[in-house]
Amino acid sequence: MSGCESCASRDKCSSKDKENCGSNSISLKIMPKYGNVKNIIGVISGKGGVGKSTVTGILAIQLAKKGYKVGVLDADITGPSMPRFFGINEQRAKMVPVDENNFKIQPVETKLGIKVISMNLLTQEEDQPVIWRGPVITGVLNQFYTDTMWGELDYLLIDMPPGTGDTALTVMQSFPIKELIIVSTPQDMVSMIVKKVVIMAQKIGANIRGLVENMAYIECEDCGKKMKVFSKKSSEEFAQYIGLPLLCELPINLDLTEALEEGKAEQYVMESPLYDQLFGALY
């Protein structure tokens, strides 16, 4: 499947558009109306629950710590988790009227000034489910990107929904994503499914930065020994199977879990030298 065959905009493109489209960009990309976003980074995994949102959150904090202006778009409409990560789940994004028929969205800002938009910042209660079909979800996602008051952003991180479904495909094709970061855990079954998303991204010509192996080990509190949890194979072996450079290995970190439960993950990650070491050189 070539870029054009899989492109949602293919029927709207002239042959000249198609010529100018290039292998890693699809024409008719949508743009934010209320701001300027310099770089979009998509964090994705074919599999649910491997730590995509956790990696998105850590990366956003690392970038903000370096002085960049950062936004996070939680594209997981039916299973949003970014508000909890940042401890902002009690706050609500605001719908600001522009005229009779249109509105813009004021995102919630974290303590570090990261602008976050998520479905869970718009529903009345955070445990209220969203029961929508694909096209509605896709429309809402596009609105999150175009109608949010992002202001000037150096980086917008997109926490992509799990899988290779309609939503992930739409985001990859209609948002001008600079590069993707793939998240996996060191397990055969997970790696096989994650490889599907990598192949999908490669088929549509997306740039992939590399692989983050999450929950790669747990460190003994007493002796500091790193113990593997899921498989005896190394993260490098899994990265080789998936066909990507290994960016870093994240340990299972119960202090992070505790900080998350207390709504203090942002402060914990900001103060933790571990994440400086792991992500410091990435951007």
Ligand SMILES: Nc1ncnc2c1ncn2[C@@H]1O[C@H](COP(=O)(O)OP(=O)(O)OP(=O)(O)O)[C@@H](O)[C@H]1O
């Ligand atoms: N390195 C880690 N150490 C400790 N807990 C972790 C780690 N990574 C993820 N978790 C925990 O595992 C759970 C799943 O993580 P997360 O929500 O980031 O996964 P996800 O891939 O975004 O899930 P989904 O597919 O539902 O969007 C969360 O409770 C998170 O706190």
